[in-house]
Amino acid sequence: MSVAMMSEEQREAEFQRRIDSGEVIEPKDWMPERYRKQLIRMMSQHAHSEIVGMLPEGNWITRAPSLARKAILLAKVQDEAGHGLYIYSATETLGIDRAEMINQLHTGKAKYSSIFNYPTLSWADMGAIGWLVDGAAIVNQTALAKCSYGPYSRAMLRICKEENFHNKQGYQLLAYLMRGTKEQQEMAQDAMNRFWWPALMMFGPSDTNSPNSDELMRWKVKLYSNDHLRQRFIDRTVPQAEAIGLRIPDPDLKWNEQTRHYEFGKINWDEFYAVVAGNGPCNHERMSARRKADEEGRWVREAAREYARKKSMVTAA
Ligand code: 3HC
DSSP states (O other): OOGGGSOHHHHHHHHHHHHHTTOOBOTTSOOOHHHHHHHHHHHHHHHHHHHHTHHHHHTTGGGOSSHHHHHHHHHHHHHHHHHHHHHHHHHHTTTOOHHHHHHHHHTTSSOOOGGGGSOOOSTHHHHHIIIIIHHHHHHHHHHHTTSSBHHHHHHHHHHHHHHHHHHHHHHHHHHHHHTSOHHHHHHHHHHHHHHHHHHHHTTOSOGGGOTTHHHHHHTTSSSSOHHHHHHHHHHHHHHHHHHHTOOOSOTTOEEETTTTEEEOOOOOHHHHHHIIIIISSSHHHHHHHHHHHHHHTHHHHHHHHHHHHHHHHHHHO
């Protein structure tokens, strides 16, 4: 029976059957309005995170310690812009336009990842962001590469390849500093101390406080829970820290031979919710930078629209 002939109930049941059998949902397929809305929320916020995420690192491009390091950082920041545009395009397949998404970001209706509301105080922070933040993103995005919505999962496949470069260059930067002078080692450890816990918060609230997870997991948008991916990130990252002599700033961290996982200390959820609510160290600075960039780019958008309009008139004539 075609979807058009089905009742709402039958459509929902058929949609869930497709999801349960591992089928990929494409833009033209029937989908529950709630599925579409959830995807727009999650994907647009992901795209916002990529674009806002350029700001903390952009702060160090002119202060990179060598030409090679400047070129690497430039390439990484450029990649993040591409990731944002890629995910905005994937989100537009759900019927929302770019201007509306950007407006939601600028008016505070939409969120972006809390991690980008922390300042980048030293060159070592470029290593901590590449290794920890992009490392967390890899754990999260390799799962999303298998999610049920086709345009999102395909975008993740391309993005994860570039994240691996981001992650490795960050880790290599910190490894280099840890083999350096005492001051360089202290700079690297200070960056670790400031970025470790905010990186754990990137995975979202604990499962018991995650209002969206049940629905997203039923629809295989999220394949794993927030806590599961957070634990996966910790288990893979602690040995990397130890390998270069960085200490994890968590006195409760310890390996559990039975569970084969690291146990870790309490996350400061008050800090998490304060940053998510807009009261982090750099929220206002990030939003004003985004609004300023949008304003300065207005003439480019208008010129491109005018050019496209004129061109369509010429071809129509
Ligand atoms: N920062 C800001 N808001 C957060 C957050 C965080 N770290 N974690 C959760 N939230 C928000 C959620 O958006 C939700 O609010 P909303 O309903 O108003 O959108 C609320 O807190 C409750 O959280 P839930 O767990 O119920 O929300 P989700 O089920 O959506 O899970 C998520 C949150 C794990 C971030 C999920 O949305 C996700 O996996 N998103 C896609 C990946 C993503 O956005 N990553 C951001 C980093 S991108 C990055 O690092 C790029 C790299 O190249 C640098």
